[in-house]
Amino acid sequence: MEINIKIVKQIDTSIVYQSLSHQESGGVCVFIGSVRNLTNKQIVNKLFFEAYESMAVLEMEKIVKVAFEKWDLQKVIMHHAVGEKKIGEPVVLVGASSAHRESCFQACRFLIDTLKENVPIWKKEFFENNEVWVTPHP
Amino acid sequence: MEINIKIVKQIDTSIVYQSLSHQESGGVCVFIGSVRNLTNKQIVNKLFFEAYESMAVLEMEKIVKVAFEKWDLQKVIMHHAVGEKKIGEPVVLVGASSAHRESCFQACRFLIDTLKENVPIWKKEFFENNEVWVTPHP
């Protein structure tokens, strides 16, 4: 049970495999979220992410623990970026390794879904003429 | 619709994000299959992969086309290794990018499942005292 949780300025996507691979794992599943150029057909120029870091890390740890309870995993990674992010930049990286692929796929989906629900991180979208804190459950 | 299909000696996992990210994509989902140290509780020393390359690439193209028909994707990658592979080495890499994460998760799962069913690639497992061509549907 290896856990790799971080709030970072810059997501490093190149370390995905070395961070997750394990001799007992038949595979790893990874999700990397990135900045899209459109929200509801409006052009987005950039994003800004703010985190309540101490609590965010604790919430991430809780999510990862639940994932280890629900599925037979070897390693889990959960990184989230803060600060200004341009179109195409990675903002979140989650993933898991497991002996059989069913588990790592389910765990990976759970990690990103639950992160989006619970972890105290906020996204501001910068459009041409205004900027808006995103509230995903209106 | 960008497609990246290859049979390679060595899977390069570091290129995952740059190969899949797209300005219209909110995320990418990736599966990397690797060599496990156990099969049915027997210790595996190494694997050997053989491909009918010309047909394998055609079958991979068919799978990727179906994925683009079924889901709204920006990019798809499908790489498979051939030759000798040690424990922990990556042997297959599939992934997709999409505006919303539901599509890339479903597509990624479809890519690996269908690859395993249809693509003419064969795996030999080397145990301590014997070697066996794997036949997954006995």
Added chain:
Amino acid sequence: MRILLFGIVKDIVGVDKLDIKLDIPKNVGDLKKYLVKKYPELGNLSSLAIALNNEYATEEMKLTIQDEIAIIPPVSGG
């Protein structure tokens, strides 16, 4: 009693830390009522949670000056 503010709450209130010196709320529910009364725009948010020492808190939880208190508007990470 100092309270950490984030995201849209920080914009509504205009600062990133609040310091309540008079009429200190006794529990989380009281704090929420205090905040929405003083900053009515907070009442328009789809949710408004309070974190107590880095954990989501329930309405009846007691507050003390030693606690780390934060207002958590709807999260939007990922």
Added chain:
Amino acid sequence: MRILLFGIVKDIVGVDKLDIKLDIPKNVGDLKKYLVKKYPELGNLSSLAIALNNEYATEEMKLTIQDEIAIIPPVSGG
């Protein structure tokens, strides 16, 4: 008629290409019967597909000497 062999089929037959010169099978079904008769171990495989010009072929498809023919034992990539 040359036929490409892979994986376990290559081990069973002992070569990676077969060259059939007499009694050339007319279609895919005939080829399969020919192979299983000559190499009975092939009959023990859970499946035995034939590829014609890099596509999975059905039993009734005709074979010609110009075709690229391959025997596809159960695949196990990934």
